Amino acid sequence: MEKITGMTKDSAGAAAALKAMEEGAHVKVKGAVHSVRRMGEITFLILRRRDGLLQLVCEEGKTKEGYREVREGDTLKAEGTIRKEERSPGGLEIVTEEVTKLSESKKAFPLPVSRKKLNTSLEAKLSMRPLSLRNLRERAKFKIQEGICRAFREYLFQNGFTEIHTPKIGAKGAEGGANLFRLDYFHKKAVLEQSPQLYKQMMVGVFDRVFETGPVFRAEKHNTKRHLNEYTSLDLEMGYIDDFTDVMEVETGFLQYMTRLLEQEYRPWLDLLGARLPKTDEIPSVRFDEAKQLVSEVYQRPMRAPYDLEPEEEELIGRYFKETYGADFVFVTHYPSRKRPFYAMDDPADPKVTLSFDLLFRGLEVTTGGQRIHDYDKLTAKIGEKKMTTEGLEDYLSAFLYGMPPHGGLGIGLERLTMQLLGEENIRETCLFPRDLKRLEP
Numbered sequence: 001m002e003k004i005t006g007m008t009k010d011s012a013g014a015a016a017a018l019k020a021m022e023e024g025a026h027v028k029v030k031g032a033v034h035s036v037r038r039m040g041e042i043t044f045l046i047l048r049r050r051d052g053l054l055q056l057v058c059e060e061g062k063t064k065e066g067y068r069e070v071r072e073g074d075t076l077k078a079e080g081t082i083r084k085e086e087r088s089p090g091g092l093e094i095v096t097e098e099v100t101k102l103s104e105s106k107k108a109f110p111l112p113v114s115r116k117k118l119n120t121s122l123e124a125k126l127s128m129r130p131l132s133l134r135n136l137r138e139r140a141k142f143k144i145q146e147g148i149c150r151a152f153r154e155y156l157f158q159n160g161f162t163e164i165h166t167p168k169i170g171a172k173g174a175e176g177g178a179n180l181f182r183l184d185y186f187h188k189k190a191v192l193e194q195s196p197q198l199y200k201q202m203m204v205g206v207f208d209r210v211f212e213t214g215p216v217f218r219a220e221k222h223n224t225k226r227h228l229n230e231y232t233s234l235d236l237e238m239g240y241i242d243d244f245t246d247v248m249e250v251e252t253g254f255l256q257y258m259t260r261l262l263e264q265e266y267r268p269w270l271d272l273l274g275a276r277l278p279k280t281d282e283i284p285s286v287r288f289d290e291a292k293q294l295v296s297e298v299y300q301r302p303m304r305a306p307y308d309l310e311p312e313e314e315e316l317i318g319r320y321f322k323e324t325y326g327a328d329f330v331f332v333t334h335y336p337s338r339k340r341p342f343y344a345m346d347d348p349a350d351p352k353v354t355l356s357f358d359l360l361f362r363g364l365e366v367t368t369g370g371q372r373i374h375d376y377d378k379l380t381a382k383i384g385e386k387k388m389t390t391e392g393l394e395d396y397l398s399a400f401l402y403g404m405p406p407h408g409g410l411g412i413g414l415e416r417l418t419m420q421l422l423g424e425e426n427i428r429e430t431c432l433f434p435r436d437l438k439r440l441e442p
Contacts, residue, residue: 015051015090018082025082029054029094030102033074035114043067046089047076048134052268053089056080056096064098072114073105122426129433129442140269141430145418147266149213151258152234159250161236162207166199168192168215172392179220192217195411200237201343201372202399204407211236223437225426226364228415230435237409244355244371247408248285248331251359251367255280255329275422278328278361284321285331288353291317307336318363333357342386343379345371361420369410376400
């Protein structure tokens with residue numbers, strides 16, 4: 001009888017472990033063939049592995065036969081000795097004694113994934129996503145995205161937040177309106193959730209501070225470079241706040257933690273993509289009405305859409321604060337009540353505006369947040385003012401009927417944050433498998 005002990009090993013041979021070994025050490029490595037270079041009696045096989053590239057040197061008469069039939073996409077196991085070589089990826093190579101195929105590529109690659117940059121259309125990259133992501137630059141985007149999610153979790157854990165997982169199928173959307181995907185659920189009407197908002201507010205009454213990372217769905221008929229119909233939201237909600245600026249402080253702390261983590265542990269991927277980390281030591285804040293007036297005066301732009309920011313206004317606000325204060329981020333606060341959801345708390349000093357904010361990153365909104373109404377009577381009154389019904393909100397409202405602390409929270413669009421961090425032009429570049437008006441596959 002065998003016993004499984006949980007003692008893990010890395011049978012592929014991690015790059016860090018190889019680098020720590022002395023020259024001449026005998027090793028076994030595994031990986032996928034990224035590219036093949038044949039130069040007379042010597043063949044160079046470049047393996048693609050989770051931690052980068054590794055060069056194998058196969059030499060006629062010294063490496064057992066079989067390496068000649070290797071092609072791009074094959075997966076291999078190789079044995080040999082380490083040789084230091086500064087020109088090789090990672091500063092070393094493996095002089096191979098034997099190469100064994102683990103699996104074969106049946107076709108020639110339709111995309112040049114081994115090139116430094118995948119010079120093909122976005123449509124081709126998305127249609128052949130399982131292959132295009134094998135390109136190192138394409139793959140690196142999602143290592144950075146991993147770092148963002150990791151930073152979000154680690155920072156919030158350190159600050160007393162509990163991770164939760166809320167349903168994505170519901171009876172009613174968090175924000176109402178027409179942008180809901182509707183479906184039949186065992187002969188009942190249901191929707192795909194626009195946000196975990198209602199659930200995370202209820203959980204503030206349980207854990208005080210909660211967060212979630214998960215998909216949200218918006219049935220908006222946008223076909224722009226900044227919109228998706230399914231995206232990943234980084235959500236948090238926190239109780240016992242003094243005001244909505246407490247939420248802004250937590251987000252600023254997260255962004256500071258994120259940039260430190262990326263700098264310390266994700267530098268190779270940042271360098272590969274030429275990404276510039278943002279300035280996060282402090283973030284300026286400006287009221288909504290002042291921001292609109294500012295860009296109108298500075299850039300001679302007529303003010304339209306009095307209750308929201310147009311994309312061009314967001315871009316100009318970002319430009320102004322970058323040029324004037326060197327800021328990559330800017331908080332825009334006190335959005336008009338008529339454009340914010342029913343749970344947004346109105347400013348007692350001016351009920352026409354809310355104690356809410358958006359965070360703009362290099363001229364694009366990446367976060368929406370603010371203080372919520374925590375008083376049952378005020379919440380039901382606001383629902384009435386919005387000409388909404390409480391049908392489907394009974395369980396949500398019951399949490400407030402039995403007392404809720406002052407609280408607030410936010411939602412960050414992960415793909416947008418990644419897109420702006422990496423300087424991409426289209427949000428689909430930073431979504432593994434985008435879902436938009438036209439795309440439901442792969």
